[in-house]
Amino acid sequence: TRSTRPQRLLGAVQKSATRGDPCSVVNAIDQFCRHTEWAMNVGDEKGCILDSVVSEVNPATVLELGTYCGYSTVRIARLLPPHAKLITLEFNPDFAAIARQVIAWAGMEEKVHLVEGASGEWIPKIKEQFGVKALDLVFLDHWKDQYLPDTKLIEECGLLRKGSVLLADNVIFPGAPQYLEYVRSSQQYESQYFKSHLEYTKVEDGLEKSVFLG
Numbered sequence: 736t737r738s739t740r741p742q743r744l745l746g747a748v749q750k751s752a753t754r755g756d757p758c759s760v761v762n763a764i765d766q767f768c769r770h771t772e773w774a775m776n777v778g779d780e781k782g783c784i785l786d787s788v789v790s791e792v793n794p795a796t797v798l799e800l801g802t803y804c805g806y807s808t809v810r811i812a813r814l815l816p817p818h819a820k821l822i823t824l825e826f827n828p829d830f831a832a833i834a835r836q837v838i839a840w841a842g843m844e845e846k847v848h849l850v851e852g853a854s855g856e857w858i859p860k861i862k863e864q865f866g867v868k869a870l871d872l873v874f875l876d877h878w879k880d881q882y883l884p885d886t887k888l889i890e891e892c893g894l895l896r897k898g899s900v901l902l903a904d905n906v907i908f909p910g911a912p913q914y915l916e917y918v919r920s921s922q923q924y925e926s927q928y929f930k931s932h933l934e935y936t937k938v939e940d941g942l943e944k945s946v947f948l949g
């Protein structure tokens with residue numbers, strides 16, 4: 736039976752990337768998705784913006800909503816100091832199974848906790864399950880309609896501190912208008928839009944960076 740897109744993406748990683756080298760995994764996925772088969776990774780152009788935000792925040796604890804095949808998981812984890820923790824939530828078990836193998840190929844297992852399940856169920860459990868006091872960075876890249884309810888849930892669970900950063904993908908395409916309205920109008924956030932393009936295309940998209948003011 737026909738392979739799935741995530742399986743073909745994993746195959747490209749295993750063929751072209753070096754075990755234990757996260758940069759080669761990122762590059763192999765970008766090469767595959769640009770020249771062979773498009774996939775919904777944050778990609779190289781928005782990925783550079785992600786890199787700059789991660790480096791600026793230098794987070795001890797990161798929450799990623801939406802793992803998919805683990806591209807941004809590896810992209811973020813490669814920049815984290817040794818004992819930093821990245822918790823990534825993925826609802827789709829088939830995606831999670833591929834992501835685990837991509838993360839392992841990159842040698843990033845130590846820094847990554849991949850949790851299979853719904854963000855709405857798991858966000859309230861993060862503090863107790865992972866001994867997390869606060870999230871330094873949240874990367875929203877799961878489902879546009881979940882960005883706002885999950886942000887409110889993260890606030891209600893007391894997971895943000897002064898200076899915590901929310902970074903949201905796809906705020907233009909597919910688009911998260913209610914989320915944008917919320918973070919841009921709230922007195923509790925200082926928001927900034929980074930104009931870019933939908934991964935591997937010329938279509939406009941961008942990332943919204945929102946600093947929690949407490």
Ligand SMILES: Cc1ncccc1-c1cc(O)c2nc[nH]c(=O)c2c1
Nearest residue numbers: 775776777801876877878905908909
């Ligand atoms: C799948 C797709 N088709 C056409 C245009 C954009 C997308 C697209 C792109 C992304 O970066 C996504 N990130 C997280 N979750 C998504 O559902 C998603 C969908």
Ligand SMILES: [Mg+2]
Nearest residue numbers: 777876904905
């Ligand atoms: Mg995305």
